[in-house]
Amino acid sequence: MSDNGGSPSTSNRVKLRTRIAQAMHYIDDESGAVVPPMMATSTFARDENLELRKGYIYARYGTPTVHILEDILSELEGGQDTMVFASGMAGFAAVFETVKAGEHIVAPITMYFVGLTWLKRICEFRNIRMTMFDPAKPETLAQAIEPGETKIVWTETPANPTWEITDIEAAARLAHEAGAILVVDSTCGSPVTTRPLELGADIVFHSATKYLNGHSDITAGSLTTRENNDLWKDMCEVRKLSGSIIAPFEAWLLIRGLRTLFVRFDVASKNALIFARHFENHPKVEAVMYPGLASHPQHDIAKKQMTDGFSGMLSLLVKGDYETAKRVTLALNTFIPATSLGGVESLVEHRKGVEGPASQTPDNLLRISIGIEDVDDLIDDMEQALSLILDQR
Numbered sequence: 001m002s003d004n005g006g007s008p009s010t011s012n013r014v015k016l017r018t019r020i021a022q023a024m025h026y027i028d029d030e031s032g033a034v035v036p037p038m039m040a041t042s043t044f045a046r047d048e049n050l051e052l053r054k055g056y057i058y059a060r061y062g063t064p065t066v067h068i069l070e071d072i073l074s075e076l077e078g079g080q081d082t083m084v085f086a087s088g089m090a091g092f093a094a095v096f097e098t099v100k101a102g103e104h105i106v107a108p109i110t111m112y113f114v115g116l117t118w119l120k121r122i123c124e125f126r127n128i129r130m131t132m133f134d135p136a137k138p139e140t141l142a143q144a145i146e147p148g149e150t151k152i153v154w155t156e157t158p159a160n161p162t163w164e165i166t167d168i169e170a171a172a173r174l175a176h177e178a179g180a181i182l183v184v185d186s187t188c189g190s191p192v193t194t195r196p197l198e199l200g201a202d203i204v205f206h207s208a209t210k211y212l213n214g215h216s217d218i219t220a221g222s223l224t225t226r227e228n229n230d231l232w233k234d235m236c237e238v239r240k241l242s243g244s245i246i247a248p249f250e251a252w253l254l255i256r257g258l259r260t261l262f263v264r265f266d267v268a269s270k271n272a273l274i275f276a277r278h279f280e281n282h283p284k285v286e287a288v289m290y291p292g293l294a295s296h297p298q299h300d301i302a303k304k305q306m307t308d309g310f311s312g313m314l315s316l317l318v319k320g321d322y323e324t325a326k327r328v329t330l331a332l333n334t335f336i337p338a339t340s341l342g343g344v345e346s347l348v349e350h351r352k353g354v355e356g357p358a359s360q361t362p363d364n365l366l367r368i369s370i371g372i373e374d375v376d377d378l379i380d381d382m383e384q385a386l387s388l389i390l391d392q393r
Ligand SMILES: Cc1ncc(COP(=O)(O)O)c(C=O)c1O
Pocket: 087, 088, 089, 090, 112, 115, 156, 160, 185, 187, 188, 206, 207, 208, 209, 219, 220, 221, 340
């Protein structure tokens, strides 16, 4: 983790941190307000020649509040264009709606469970071919890609819920050599620490419900592209036709959330590292999965591409079975037992219980989203829950 002094890349980040805190130095032309307006309208009046006044037609195609948000995200990711959706899954769907019957895609075996469920469904219904790779075994990615055939390589890094890391530079090279594009789900990395487009990815995806917004009060998704090319235009068409755009109020809340992204992510990352180190060799814990630990099998890649913290996401394997892990979850008082991640409050999930029997997630895994609370309170809470449940057995 770097501090704010030093290398050229760090000073660029300082600049970005300042720009984002000020929502790109927003000042309203007419009033001088330093916060953008929330413009809730479904349509836009034409002028005396029936021409569009400022290019806006209808809210399903775009509104001023959404455009302000999209410009902020393009700057944050270093991309040419951004689309924001009503949820992460709506953005995810827009990517794969561009794949036609018979075309080939590649995806990891470890990724957000609902995304994988959705992919399997469209592959079956639309006759799309999919090959999976194991992000824990990087050589399987090259084996999964079919040169000249693969259209999209999708990866998630760090990957839910076991936090494998994909080397984005290497994955982009492999995808491009085969004529495919690389799309990176960077939800758990966040642009604070990972900038996939600078590492060669073509599109970066976020469940903006998570770190980008950070306050657990909206769902949203974003796609940002390195190049405004034909495939990107096709994805824009999908959003326009399907009506999956984010609404103005949610966009406004997301702009507000983004202003504190850097400070929230910094504190969550620092807390998570302290928490992970505390439980790493704990007698009641089988393993801690966290890319910030030197014991993580891909820690070196994480260090290379996660320049400003390893995020607040980690998993604990408790010593015990499915039932034990569930009972530890219920014995926690400060952690909130809830789905989702990347908010200011710490959440815990017994992931296998949530994903169901088809899931490959270990029975004893607790997925933890560390927030911005006092980390000592979080450690004390987990200590008391582990003691309460494991000492009883
Ligand atoms: C890594 C990741 N990608 C995608 C999604 C889907 O996003 P949403 O829930 O905003 O639709 C999630 C949601 O948990 C996620 O964790």
